[in-house]
Amino acid sequence: MKRTIVTLPGDGIGRTVLEEAIRVLKAVGFEADYVEGDIGWEFWCNEGDPLPNRTIQIIEEHKIALFGAITSKPKEEAFNELAPHLKEKGLVYSSPIVALRQHFNLDICLRPCRTYKGNPLNFIRRGANNTIEEPDVDVAIFRQNTEGLYGGVEWSNPPKKVYEALLTHPRFVKNFGDVPVEELSVSTRIFTKKATSRILKAAFGHAKKYGYKSVTVCEKPNVIRETSGMMYKMAREIRDAEFPGIELWNTNIDAQMMWLTKNPENYGVIVAGNMFGDIVSDGFAGLIGGLGFACSAQVNPETGIGVFEPAHGSAPKYAGFPKSIVNPIAMIESACMMLDYIDEQGFAGKIRKAVAEVIEEGSVQTYDMKKMTGSQEAIENGAATTRQMADAIIAKLG
Numbered sequence: 300m301k302r303t304i305v306t307l308p309g310d311g312i313g314r315t316v317l318e319e320a321i322r323v324l325k326a327v328g329f330e331a332d333y334v335e336g337d338i339g340w341e342f343w344c345n346e347g348d349p350l351p352n353r354t355i356q357i358i359e360e361h362k363i364a365l366f367g368a369i370t371s372k373p374k375e376e377a378f379n380e381l382a383p384h385l386k387e388k389g390l391v392y393s394s395p396i397v398a399l400r401q402h403f404n405l406d407i408c409l410r411p412c413r414t415y416k417g418n419p420l421n422f423i424r425r426g427a428n429n430t431i432e433e434p435d436v437d438v439a440i441f442r443q444n445t446e447g448l449y450g451g452v453e454w455s456n457p458p459k460k461v462y463e464a465l466l467t468h469p470r471f472v473k474n475f476g477d478v479p480v481e482e483l484s485v486s487t488r489i490f491t492k493k494a495t496s497r498i499l500k501a502a503f504g505h506a507k508k509y510g511y512k513s514v515t516v517c518e519k520p521n522v523i524r525e526t527s528g529m530m531y532k533m534a535r536e537i538r539d540a541e542f543p544g545i546e547l548w549n550t551n552i553d554a555q556m557m558w559l560t561k562n563p564e565n566y567g568v569i570v571a572g573n574m575f576g577d578i579v580s581d582g583f584a585g586l587i588g589g590l591g592f593a594c595s596a597q598v599n600p601e602t603g604i605g606v607f608e609p610a611h612g613s614a615p616k617y618a619g620f621p622k623s624i625v626n627p628i629a630m631i632e633s634a635c636m637m638l639d640y641i642d643e644q645g646f647a648g649k650i651r652k653a654v655a656e657v658i659e660e661g662s663v664q665t666y667d668m669k670k671m672t673g674s675q676e677a678i679e680n681g682a683a684t685t686r687q688m689a690d691a692i693i694a695k696l697g
């Protein structure tokens with residue numbers, strides 16, 4: 300059966316890297332029809348909605364989407380750029396990628412970070428006797444993608460009922476009881492058992508399937524006792540009941556950020572709530588080359604809907620270049636995650652092998668890999684363009 304893939308180019312370099320990823324998918328022989336979905340700034344400005352309903356519908360229909368990146372701007376700027384006829388409508392901008400995650404309940408976010416041999420951006424550390432060590436990182440981070448601190452349940456000057464509810468907590472009375480309500484800002488951190496169980500089971504399932512020996516819950520249960528505490532407790536129960544062969548580790552997010560430069564090779568699967576998952580995945584991504592290499596999958600195992608995207612944004616300062624300089628590997632690797640998800644591991648494996656070979660050979664490197672400042676001169680100074688990097692990968696597909 301020929302697949303239909305929804306492409307969501309979005310804004311800025313999202314458009315460029317997505318185009319290259321599709322060229323790679325075609326070159327490897329993956330057969331699909333591509334339908335483009337409208338998303339991003341242009342649709343906010345002209346229609347007042349960065350995620351038009353027609354886009355939701357085609358994702359609903361075809362289930363699998365490749366997403367580039369979008370541009371978000373602060374409230375006032377967003378309003379100013381609205382088409383004149385939309386300015387009276389009281390529209391408020393909100394990020395279409397967050398909206399997508401919530402609309403389709405894409406609560407499982409996977410961000411793998413694996414060292415590429417020969418990547419000049421690999422993390423190195425000093426070993427004994429002044430030696431230099433380059434630890435092999437192979438970590439799969441599972442981030443709960445819809446709840447927690449990014450769940451959007453928050454207030455400044457909270458309404459009366461919320462304030463009254465807060466007053467029922469002795470700690471609130473003790474620490475904040477004499478603060479005038481209009482001087483309070485409150486952001487909630489809500490975890491549900493259902494979503495927590497889903498992300499934990501996805502993490503353990505991944506560890507089992509791919510042979511990782513440990514799952515680390517990276518939270519802060521000694522301080523954030525209810526939410527982090529619940530996640531760790533549930534992790535223990537799930538491990539004991541369903542995954543007895545896998546070690547369960549427990550780290551605090553702050554200590555984890557310190558350890559990740561000390562012993563990153565010790566970690567396998569890491570699982571965390573929304574914000575800590577965001578933080579720890581950026582931390583590990585930094586060890587394997589940063590934004591040009593960080594890929595992700597966001598899926599809902601119940602509906603099968605999945606959106607695959609690089610972790611980077613639209614990088615507007617590089618978007619207008621006549622020759623694009625950004626690294627397409629994060630997007631291409633995200634496309635590989637899509638292939639894994641739809642059981643096309645053969646194609647994914649071929650592309651990953653080609654990417655690894657290009658990086659190891661080192662003759663084609665984008666400006667970030669050459670540690671250059673991002674500018675058009677980078678190309679004159681020997682950096683590959685986005686297109687040249689994709690071409691080099693395609694040439695290795697054989």
Ligand code: NAI
Nearest residue numbers: 368369370371396590591610611612613614615625626667
């Ligand atoms: P960004 O990720 O777009 O860029 C930050 C910097 O990282 C760039 O200036 C560049 O130096 C580097 N970089 C990013 N992608 C790269 C690549 N493929 N190759 C080489 N270098 C790369 O983040 P920034 O500048 O904070 O945000 C720009 C816009 O993107 C904002 O409007 C923001 O809201 C949006 N954004 C969208 C995301 C999404 O669509 N999921 C995620 C993050 C930001």
Ligand code: MG
Nearest residue numbers: 577578581610
């Ligand atoms: Mg982030």
